[in-house]
Amino acid sequence: MTAALRFDPIRLPEKCEQLRKEVRAFLAEEIAAGTFDPHKPNREDTDVPEFSRKVGAKGWLGMTWPKKYGGQERSFLERYVVTEEMRVANAPTRRFFVADRQSGPVLIKYAPEHIKMDILPRICRGEICFAIGMSEPNSGSDLFAAKTRATKTDGGYLINGTKIWTSSAHIADYMIAIFRTSPPTKENRRHGLTQFLVKMKQPGIQVNPIGQITGQYEFNEVVFTDFFVPDDHVLGEVDGAWKQATSELAYERSGPERFLETYYVLTELVRAVGPNPDTRSAEGIGRLVAQLHTMRRMSVSVAGMLQAGKEPVVEASIVKDIGTVWEQQLPHRVRDLAAFVEETATNRETLERQLDFAIKTAPKLTIQGGTTEVLRGIIARGLGLR
Amino acid sequence: MAESDNIVVETAEKIFADLADPQTINNDKKGSWQAPLWQALSEAGLPLSWVPDDLGGSGASLADGFALLNAAGRFAVAVPLAETMLAGWLLAQARISSPEGEMTVLPASPRDRITRDADGALSGRARGVPFAKAATHFAVLAHGNDGISIALVDASKGRIESGLNVGYDHSDTVTLDKVQPVTIKPAPGGFDQTTLMLMGGVARSLQIAGALESMLDISVRYSNERVAFEKKISKFQAVQHNLARLAGESAAALAAATSAADAIANAKGFDDEVYLEAASAKIRCAEAAEKGGAIAHQVHGAIGFTIEHILHRYSLRALAWRDDFGSESHWAVELGKLVANRGADELWPLVASR
Numbered sequence: 102m103t104a105a106l107r108f109d110p111i112r113l114p115e116k117c118e119q120l121r122k123e124v125r126a127f128l129a130e131e132i133a134a135g136t137f138d139p140h141k142p143n144r145e146d147t148d149v150p151e152f153s154r155k156v157g158a159k160g161w162l163g164m165t166w167p168k169k170y171g172g173q174e175r176s177f178l179e180r181y182v183v184t185e186e187m188r189v190a191n192a193p194t195r196r197f198f199v200a201d202r203q204s205g206p207v208l209i210k211y212a213p214e215h216i217k218m219d220i221l222p223r224i225c226r227g228e229i230c231f232a233i234g235m236s237e238p239n240s241g242s243d244l245f246a247a248k249t250r251a252t253k254t255d256g257g258y259l260i261n262g263t264k265i266w267t268s269s270a271h272i273a274d275y276m277i278a279i280f281r282t283s284p285p286t287k288e289n290r291r292h293g294l295t296q297f298l299v300k301m302k303q304p305g306i307q308v309n310p311i312g313q314i315t316g317q318y319e320f321n322e323v324v325f326t327d328f329f330v331p332d333d334h335v336l337g338e339v340d341g342a343w344k345q346a347t348s349e350l351a352y353e354r355s356g357p358e359r360f361l362e363t364y365y366v367l368t369e370l371v372r373a374v375g376p377n378p379d380t381r382s383a384e385g386i387g388r389l390v391a392q393l394h395t396m397r398r399m400s401v402s403v404a405g406m407l408q409a410g411k412e413p414v415v416e417a418s419i420v421k422d423i424g425t426v427w428e429q430q431l432p433h434r435v436r437d438l439a440a441f442v443e444e445t446a447t448n449r450e451t452l453e454r455q456l457d458f459a460i461k462t463a464p465k466l467t468i469q470g471g472t473t474e475v476l477r478g479i480i481a482r483g484l485g486l487r
Numbered sequence: 488m489a490e491s492d493n494i495v496v497e498t499a500e501k502i503f504a505d506l507a508d509p510q511t512i513n514n515d516k517k518g519s520w521q522a523p524l525w526q527a528l529s530e531a532g533l534p535l536s537w538v539p540d541d542l543g544g545s546g547a548s549l550a551d552g553f554a555l556l557n558a559a560g561r562f563a564v565a566v567p568l569a570e571t572m573l574a575g576w577l578l579a580q581a582r583i584s585s586p587e588g589e590m591t592v593l594p595a596s597p598r599d600r601i602t603r604d605a606d607g608a609l610s611g612r613a614r615g616v617p618f619a620k621a622a623t624h625f626a627v628l629a630h631g632n633d634g635i636s637i638a639l640v641d642a643s644k645g646r647i648e649s650g651l652n653v654g655y656d657h658s659d660t661v662t663l664d665k666v667q668p669v670t671i672k673p674a675p676g677g678f679d680q681t682t683l684m685l686m687g688g689v690a691r692s693l694q695i696a697g698a699l700e701s702m703l704d705i706s707v708r709y710s711n712e713r714v715a716f717e718k719k720i721s722k723f724q725a726v727q728h729n730l731a732r733l734a735g736e737s738a739a740a741l742a743a744a745t746s747a748a749d750a751i752a753n754a755k756g757f758d759d760e761v762y763l764e765a766a767s768a769k770i771r772c773a774e775a776a777e778k779g780g781a782i783a784h785q786v787h788g789a790i791g792f793t794i795e796h797i798l799h800r801y802s803l804r805a806l807a808w809r810d811d812f813g814s815e816s817h818w819a820v821e822l823g824k825l826v827a828n829r830g831a832d833e834l835w836p837l838v839a840s841r
Contacts, residue, residue, distance in 0.1 A: 390834070
């Protein structure tokens with residue numbers, strides 16, 4: 102057989118259901134208190150520091166991390182439940198999401214102890230925000246092409262160059278970035294990249310916002326000019342970041358956030374068609390729900406693999422490929438199905454507002470976190486074709 | 488290939504490998520492979536996996552039986568194994584013993600009805616009944632004035648109009664005209680035609696997922712052999728991306744089908760959550776059969792379109808299995824109605840129920 106692509110039917114344990122109730126109750130309170138509106142995915146400010154601190158106080162950040170760093174030593178499946186409930190409720194998670202999902206685990210693996218003790222508890226309290234510096238102008242998905250240099254100097258490195266498409270850099274306290282410390286070798290194109298912890302909001306870093314077609318500001322260009330990073334901020338092996346970066350990706354690619362970004366339009370469609378849909382609407386909704394359910398079962402299965410200490414790179418790539426193509430098509434499909442919904446239906450207005458935003462969001466979904474083309478290359482490699 | 492860590496699947500895979508080699512079957516136009524295969528399966532007790540010992544079966548768990556169906560799908564075997572298993576399972580619901588030999592279930596479509604008279608005689612028409620022509624007995628679900636019954640019927644009592652499905656397997660129309668069953672008993676409380684259709688749909692989903700696994704396997708192998716434009720076609724990025732999509736469809740089908748099987752094997756009854764699992768599996772597997780089958784044929788080029796090549800054994804059966812026990816369109820409408828009826832705010836809790 103070519104590849105053992107198994108997605109075992111992992112079930113969430115009972116304690117996850119208890120946790121889910123707690124998260125739902127918390128989110129309902131926050132909605133009632135006006136912290137955010139779940140029906141407005143396009144709200145102007147998705148960075149809500151006080152919400153972030155409340156989530157931290159609940160113990161829902163760094164959930165799987167060691168207690169000595171402020172974590173809870175809970176399972177990936179429990180974290181999974183918190184993530185999906187936040188996503189489905191359209192909660193303002195921007196400030197903490199990247200740190201919780203990716204940056205914290207990288208620090209736990211590669212940072213010196215004193216840095217872990219300093220930074221990780223602050224992530225867990227929801228106090229700080231992280232950005233990821235990977236793409237550069239003209240590199241994008243081709244990480245090998247990264248040129249921003251880290252030049253060795255006394256006690257550290259001097260950084261010169263530009264990162265781009267960096268989400269949240271304008272509010273981030275730290276960035277975990279990949280810089281070039283050596284040229285690639287002929288034998289190994291992956292050689293020469295090193296991962297660094299960068300403290301933002303300092304001289305030598307300039308953050309320039311880039312507008313998006315949704316009307317939001319999320320992206321930035323980040324320009325480094327003789328910016329100093331001390332030696333103890335090197336994460337892992339000098340010149341060996343490639344492998345580190347790719348093992349991160351299973352976390353980034355298989356989570357519920359990879360098929361739920363436009364989910365809200367489906368809920369609103371169900372509301373708009375009402376309890377007795379015509380055949381066409383019913384069939385459309387049924388198919389979308391079956392597809393959603395299937396992806397979620399695959400995604401939970403990958404969370405179970407991560408919990409078991411595996412590195413399901415191919416499986417995670419499959420979930421992201423199918424998931425992001427689905428969430429990209431979803432607003433268009435909902436638009437089709439909504440075409441004959443009665444104009445007088447009470448939620449038509451909300452649905453239309455949501456569709457407007459979701460349709461503008463859709464193009465990015467198959468680009469962020471690894472393009473569809475790159476993912477299919479990884480899957481093809483897993484099948485033994487490359 | 489999925490590792491077979493249970494004895495039922497191991498036994499079946501050995502029999503399939505010995506007696507159901509796809510290339511041998513494909514070359515044998517007379518079907519002389521069928522009798523030895525059925526005999527070996529029967530001797531191993533596999534067709535009556537889901538029938539308890541005291542009712543004449545081998546009493547395997549639901550989970551083992553589902554795994555067996557998935558293995559059968561990987562070999563795309565064209566004998567009434569799934570049908571006899573389902574029939575035995577249906578009869579066992581009413582504590583009716585299973586006879587030996589091939590069986591199938593009536594009805595096989597959610598829209599057909601068999602009715603029971605006051606005197607117990609059965610009447611009605613069932614279309615698209617798989618392997619009715621090969622069956623010696625039917626397991627029948629019938630509606631009467633006082634509820635639902637399950638009956639064992641001698642197949643020779645029914646009128647059978649032969650038909651073939653897209654995969655060239657028998658898919659027949661069976662008419663019962665005041666037929667007295669061998670045995671008839673009331674169905675247990677809560678058991679209805681929808682239960683039977685969901686169970687049949689999950690059986691078909693596991694077979695489709697198995698067929699897709701094999702289609703992926705043989706397509707990858709072929710792409711590594713076939714040379715075009717002076718390169719193996721597996722080295723073309725467009726082909727790689729197509730095969731990556733086929734892997735995705737195969738994985739989605741397997742995930743949906745095994746999740747539904749697991750849900751049924753561990754559930755107390757067919758509640759909304761199990762309904763979501765079973766209906767979703769049939770919908771998603773049928774979609775995967777369409778998309779995945781198209782890619783497998785594309786990779787194979789003209790050779791895969793020939794009757795000599797084994798690809799059609801998998802692709803056409805997977806497409807045909809979409810129609811049994813409710814098509815994906817049927818289940819999509821029903822699932823959509825269920826979701827709409829529960830209301831918008833209950834959709835996510837349903838999806839996230841386990």
